[in-house]
Amino acid sequence: MAFINDHYLELKDSYLFSTIAKKINEFTSTHPDKKLIRMGIGDVTLPLVPAVLAAMHEAVEEMGQKETFKGYGPEQGYDFLHEAIQKYYASRGVNLSTDEIFISDGAKSDIGNITDIFSNANVVMIPDPVYPVYVDTNIMSGRQIEFLDSHAKNNFLPMPPSQDASPDIIYLCSPNNPTGSVYNKEQLKAWVDYANHTDAVILFDAAYECFIQDPSLPRSIFEIEGAKTCAIEFCSLSKTAGFTGTRCGYTIVPKNLLGINLETDETSLNKLWLRRQTTKFNGVPYIIQKGAAAVFSPEGQAQIQKNITYYMENAQLIASTMKEKGIEFVGGDNSPYIWLKCPNGMKSWDFFDYLLNEIAVVGTPGAGFGHNGEGYFRLTAFGSKEATLEAMERFKTLSL
Amino acid sequence: MAFINDHYLELKDSYLFSTIAKKINEFTSTHPDKKLIRMGIGDVTLPLVPAVLAAMHEAVEEMGQKETFKGYGPEQGYDFLHEAIQKYYASRGVNLSTDEIFISDGAKSDIGNITDIFSNANVVMIPDPVYPVYVDTNIMSGRQIEFLDSHAKNNFLPMPPSQDASPDIIYLCSPNNPTGSVYNKEQLKAWVDYANHTDAVILFDAAYECFIQDPSLPRSIFEIEGAKTCAIEFCSLSKTAGFTGTRCGYTIVPKNLLGINLETDETSLNKLWLRRQTTKFNGVPYIIQKGAAAVFSPEGQAQIQKNITYYMENAQLIASTMKEKGIEFVGGDNSPYIWLKCPNGMKSWDFFDYLLNEIAVVGTPGAGFGHNGEGYFRLTAFGSKEATLEAMERFKTLSL
Numbered sequence: 001m002a003f004i005n006d007h008y009l010e011l012k013d014s015y016l017f018s019t020i021a022k023k024i025n026e027f028t029s030t031h032p033d034k035k036l037i038r039m040g041i042g043d044v045t046l047p048l049v050p051a052v053l054a055a056m057h058e059a060v061e062e063m064g065q066k067e068t069f070k071g072y073g074p075e076q077g078y079d080f081l082h083e084a085i086q087k088y089y090a091s092r093g094v095n096l097s098t099d100e101i102f103i104s105d106g107a108k109s110d111i112g113n114i115t116d117i118f119s120n121a122n123v124v125m126i127p128d129p130v131y132p133v134y135v136d137t138n139i140m141s142g143r144q145i146e147f148l149d150s151h152a153k154n155n156f157l158p159m160p161p162s163q164d165a166s167p168d169i170i171y172l173c174s175p176n177n178p179t180g181s182v183y184n185k186e187q188l189k190a191w192v193d194y195a196n197h198t199d200a201v202i203l204f205d206a207a208y209e210c211f212i213q214d215p216s217l218p219r220s221i222f223e224i225e226g227a228k229t230c231a232i233e234f235c236s237l238s239k240t241a242g243f244t245g246t247r248c249g250y251t252i253v254p255k256n257l258l259g260i261n262l263e264t265d266e267t268s269l270n271k272l273w274l275r276r277q278t279t280k281f282n283g284v285p286y287i288i289q290k291g292a293a294a295v296f297s298p299e300g301q302a303q304i305q306k307n308i309t310y311y312m313e314n315a316q317l318i319a320s321t322m323k324e325k326g327i328e329f330v331g332g333d334n335s336p337y338i339w340l341k342c343p344n345g346m347k348s349w350d351f352f353d354y355l356l357n358e359i360a361v362v363g364t365p366g367a368g369f370g371h372n373g374e375g376y377f378r379l380t381a382f383g384s385k386e387a388t389l390e391a392m393e394r395f396k397t398l399s400l
Numbered sequence: 401m402a403f404i405n406d407h408y409l410e411l412k413d414s415y416l417f418s419t420i421a422k423k424i425n426e427f428t429s430t431h432p433d434k435k436l437i438r439m440g441i442g443d444v445t446l447p448l449v450p451a452v453l454a455a456m457h458e459a460v461e462e463m464g465q466k467e468t469f470k471g472y473g474p475e476q477g478y479d480f481l482h483e484a485i486q487k488y489y490a491s492r493g494v495n496l497s498t499d500e501i502f503i504s505d506g507a508k509s510d511i512g513n514i515t516d517i518f519s520n521a522n523v524v525m526i527p528d529p530v531y532p533v534y535v536d537t538n539i540m541s542g543r544q545i546e547f548l549d550s551h552a553k554n555n556f557l558p559m560p561p562s563q564d565a566s567p568d569i570i571y572l573c574s575p576n577n578p579t580g581s582v583y584n585k586e587q588l589k590a591w592v593d594y595a596n597h598t599d600a601v602i603l604f605d606a607a608y609e610c611f612i613q614d615p616s617l618p619r620s621i622f623e624i625e626g627a628k629t630c631a632i633e634f635c636s637l638s639k640t641a642g643f644t645g646t647r648c649g650y651t652i653v654p655k656n657l658l659g660i661n662l663e664t665d666e667t668s669l670n671k672l673w674l675r676r677q678t679t680k681f682n683g684v685p686y687i688i689q690k691g692a693a694a695v696f697s698p699e700g701q702a703q704i705q706k707n708i709t710y711y712m713e714n715a716q717l718i719a720s721t722m723k724e725k726g727i728e729f730v731g732g733d734n735s736p737y738i739w740l741k742c743p744n745g746m747k748s749w750d751f752f753d754y755l756l757n758e759i760a761v762v763g764t765p766g767a768g769f770g771h772n773g774e775g776y777f778r779l780t781a782f783g784s785k786e787a788t789l790e791a792m793e794r795f796k797t798l799s800l
Contacts, residue, residue, distance in 0.1 A: 006519065136679045245463070261409060280508065283647065
């Protein structure tokens with residue numbers, strides 16, 4: 001008799017985006033004349049840049065010729081892409097060897113699959129509010145979850161817990177989704193020291209690193225001394241280069257990072273992850289890896305920077321509108337997300353309904369990201385400039 | 401303290417292909433004049449067909465225009481590809497709904513990841529010899545494995561065990577890797593009846609279905625009555641359309657397939673797999689899905705059929721050479737693999753060394769696929785016609 005993994009039954013159904021879709025449908029059918037502006041889902045809108053397109057066209061051609069056709073590639077990615085990423089990190093003083101870099105189809109896959117190599121007996125610590133994947137993937141493996149309160153009092157940048165908490169695995173996301181807050185070097189150093197001291201592993205989600213404008217802020221946890229013995233970093237081209245539908249990310253597992261086994265020896269997590277990936281994954285399409293490598297070329301970097309600037313101008317526009325209206329918020333300076341306190345004590349969903357009905361603008365209720373998200377709301381800067389401008393003009397007309 | 405998944409330490413290091421590589425290096429450095437012919441690894445050599453290339457070029461263009469750019473798609477794949485696969489199955493009388501079809505980056509990923517949705521307390525039954533991924537992924541989750549003997553006496557087509565064995569999950573692969581043997585409808589019906597009777601789930605690997613030439617043989621387990629309540633099918637375009645480096649596969653999870661949970665109710669495995677994929681996966685690149693859909697167009701089908709015929713002519717050439725030399729073998733009629741008994745009682749690795757040293761031909765020692773593979777050897781039909789011809793000419797010169 002085939003028994004299921006019963007932990008799946010402990011998962012809450014995710015009603016967040018389906019409820020949003022339902023409410024939008026109701027609104028548009030009763031208000032067919034109103035032009036809806038979507039600032040909810042964190043998906044990009046600008047097309048792929050020319051350098052990426054050219055590289056992918058060329059790779060498609062290669063796949064059509066016997067002499068240049070590529071069959072199975074290395075599961076962990078081609079060296080041409082490892083080397084491009086290696087240089088990208090070196091430009092900020094982080095030295096990686098190519099076999100510390102694993103190419104994948106995106107940060108979400110790796111963040112989900114990394115749980116494979118750890119014992120289910122580990123206690124995980126996850127900030128609240130948070131990207132729901134961290135929570136759900138650990139519920140699936142039946143792990144004990146401790147939440148780390150992230151709120152206005154700590155500027156949505158929670159610091160290490162006191163000694164009575166004892167997480168084995170710690171999730172951090174900076175720039176943060178959904179709050180847009182960013183750890184500085186001193187704060188991250190405190191986390192690195194804490195993890196090294198307690199033999200915990202930090203799973204560091206850097207998917208939004210490219211939006212950091214302040215050069216003093218760390219874009220990688222490996223800019224912090226000591227991180228290579230306590231952290232794994234996940235990154236993605238989804239937001240960096242508009243790859244949400246093109247699918248490529250990378251995960252850095254330092255060779256000096258060890259996990260504990262039930263015998264006496266410590267085990268290289270790099271070796272375990274390589275074993276996991278070579279056994280359960282067959283690599284990212286050659287065509288996509290060629291496109292990804294083009295992102296890191298001088299031409300590609302210049303082109304994606306224009307898009308990042310475009311989105312960050314939207315973020316600044318949203319931020320300045322919030323200031324003008326006297327609404328408390330974080331994010332927007334070094335991240336594409338603005339996390340605002342719903343005015344007049346409104347709850348997240350009430351503010352959602354209010355914005356939808358008053359000005360036909362859609363955002364994401366903070367309550368969808370966890371307990372501490374109640375009373376907050378996320379707006380994203382990934383729309384078009386025109387739509388963002390119009391949404392903010394409408395926002396200014398609200399009597400708040 | 402971050403503890404690892406200790407089951408990883410129970411995995412045997414896979415020395416098969418690394419040992420082969422080492423022996424080849426030694427040989428080529430000591431015999432630089434000899435032209436090596438590789439018939440070992442099961443990777444394709446013909447380039448992608450024109451219909452696929454055209455579709456991917458077009459999709460790259462779409463990704464470069466704001467109006468046609470695609471961001472996040474459905475994690476389980478686009479409906480245009482579901483519908484193409486639905487029609488492909490309907491052409492052999494198998495009716496699927498589109499939400500029973502999950503698109504992925506390949507059968508290996510899905511076969512590995514499917515273990516997520518099942519309890520680790522399940523006993524799995526795996527044929528021996530076998531594709532090593534079935535074994536390794538279950539060792540990783542700490543499951544009890546029972547091996548199902550596959551040998552010459554049962555024509556490498558083992559049938560359901562007696563009542564005292566009680567597998568909860570059963571792996572079947574037909575056409576088989578590595579033996580090339582194929583179950584007929586009566587044999588598969590016996591497996592389906594057994595699984596339905598014992599509430600077991602069959603994980604059916606159909607990655608080589610396109611090589612079946614005999615129209616009476618089943619290409620999908622869903623051609624068998626009753627399979628929709630006991631089986632999940634994995635398939636891939638890797639061998640069908642040369643996608644080993646392009647990465648696209650699909651998994652069929654029928655809606656009537658149930659798993660047992662520790663409470664009283666049965667649970668839809670389709671719903672669990674959807675939850676797994678939406679949580680830990682973000683879909684296959686749009687560009688690749690467009691290429692995959694082109695495989696199923698009339699033009700694409702005609703073009704890939706030419707390639708399949710090309711490989712099957714190689715298989716026939718190998719098979720006829722084995723016959724001529726009086727070597728026992730299975731496979732080659734409906735599969736790209738020839739599984740031969742090493743002549744003169746040679747062991748797998750001895751025969752490997754013999755072929756390498758005598759005629760500079762590389763194959764795969766059967767012992768690498770499990771205990772019952774000892775004394776056997778796998779040759780693949782995926783090389784070029786010229787190389788296969790030359791290899792067989794050399795083979796004929798052997799005094800066996």
